Amino acid sequence: EVELLESGGGLVQPGGSLRLTCVASGLTFSNRYALSWVRQAPGKGLEWVSGISGSGGGTYYSDSVEGRFIISRDNSKNTLYLQMNSLRVEDTAVYYCAKDPAPRVRGAFDIWGQGTKVTVSS
Amino acid sequence: QSDLTQPPSVSGSPGQSVTISCTGTSSDVGYYNRVSWHQQPPGAAPKLLIYEVTSRPSGVPDRFSGSKSGNTASLTISGLQPEDEADYYCVSYTNNTTLIFGGGTKLTVL
Numbered sequence: 602e603v604e605l606l607e608s609g610g611g612l613v614q615p616g617g618s619l620r621l622t623c624v625a626s627g628l629t630f631s632n633r634y635a636l637s638w639v640r641q642a643p644g645k646g647l648e649w650v651s652g653i654s655g656s657g658g659g660t661y662y663s664d665s666v667e668g669r670f671i672i673s674r675d676n677s678k679n680t681l682y683l684q685m686n687s688l689r690v691e692d693t694a695v696y697y698c699a700k701d702p703a704p705r706v707r708g709a710f711d712i713w714g715q716g717t718k719v720t721v722s723s
Numbered sequence: 724q725s726d727l728t729q730p731p732s733v734s735g736s737p738g739q740s741v742t743i744s745c746t747g748t749s750s751d752v753g754y755y756n757r758v759s760w761h762q763q764p765p766g767a768a769p770k771l772l773i774y775e776v777t778s779r780p781s782g783v784p785d786r787f788s789g790s791k792s793g794n795t796a797s798l799t800i801s802g803l804q805p806e807d808e809a810d811y812y813c814v815s816y817t818n819n820t821t822l823i824f825g826g827g828t829k830l831t832v833l
Contacts, residue, residue, distance in 0.1 A: 637822070639769075646726070646827035647761070647769065647812050661820050697768060708814040708822045709759045709774035716768060 603627040603712055605698050610717030617688050617721070623681040623698030623714055630676045632656040635701040637710065638672065638683050640694035640719075650696070651683065655704030666692075688721045695719075727752065727813055727825035734831040740801040743828045745813030746794055751823055753794035757816035760789060760798045763827075764809040772811075773798060800830070808832045 609621040621638070630636075637652035651672040652661045660672050671684040681698050695718050699710035728746040735741040745752065745760075752758055758776045761769040771780055773789035776796060786801045796815070800807055813825040 639824075646810075647763075647814075647824045649814065649822040649824055652822065659820075663821060699769075702774075706820075706822065707757050707759070707774075707816055709757075709771065710761065710769070711771050711774075711780060713768045713770065 605700065605712055605714035607696060607698050607714045607717035610696065610719045612720045612722065613688055614723050615688060615690055615721055618684070618686045619688065619719060621683040621685065621696055621698075621717060621719075623683075625679040625700075628679070628700075628712070630674065630679045630681075632676060633704055635704055635706040636674060636681045637699050637701070637706060637708075638681075639697045639699055639710075639713075640692075641697070641716075642691075642694040645694075648694075649708070652701075652706035653681070654706065659705070661706055685719070688719075690721050693719060693721045727815060727823055729811075729813060729825035729828045731826070732829045732831065734833055735800075735803045736833045737803050737805060739803050740799060741803060741830065743798045743800075743811050743813075743830070745796040745798070745815075745825045747796075747815055747823070748794055750819075751815040751817040752791065752796050752813075754818060755816045756791070758789070758791060758796040759814050760787075760796075761812045761814065762809045763812065769812065803832050805832050
């Protein structure tokens with residue numbers, strides 16, 4: 602069974618940093634699949650945060666996190682990362698990793714993780 | 724960039740059909756055939772229902788169908804079943820090489 606498992610969430614103070622990790626099982630990342638991070642604030646809808654192409658050569662961000670978050674991947678480790686810096690209260694959310702079935706970010710997420718919770722609070 | 728516009732809620736009785744709209748602009752929904760729909764049951768992770776406007780992944784019942792006209796994409800669910808009760812989200816590729824989600828629609832099966 603193909604699964605994505607996120608980790609690294611937790612409680613952090615405003616201005617702090619966290620690194621989220623997403624590991625795939627039952628699936629080889631390879632450069633054939635783009636990956637994204639999508640978040641969901643408490644009681645709110647889904648918000649796309651960032652995406653990375655299959656090769657890792659293309660990285661994309663929403664305006665709300667541009668300049669603060671960095672997405673990366675290590676295909677040899679089947680792992681996706683999200684380095685989150687200068688965290689704000691409004692970054693509080695469950696963060697999902699999601700896989701596109703093609704090398705470019707498209708939003709056709711055929712596999713979703715179960716999410717990791719990030720709380721930014723003093 | 725603002726979210727794609729979806730109705731906050733829709734409802735229908737078992738066996739009926741409902742349609743959820745997703746309105747964007749000529750920079751996203753209207754320009755690209757890269758609109759997907761995801762279903763999120765309460766307390767669960769989302770699941771892909773439709774991709775590239777009209778395509779269904781294997782395992783998704785053909786009761787779920789997608790379409791697009793101009794800047795508006797639509798998801799139609801026919802033969803409503805109680806287990807269809809969930810939140811539904813559209814997402815589109817944009818000309819800024821980003822993705823944008825709709826605000827979500829809560830489907831209630833009466």
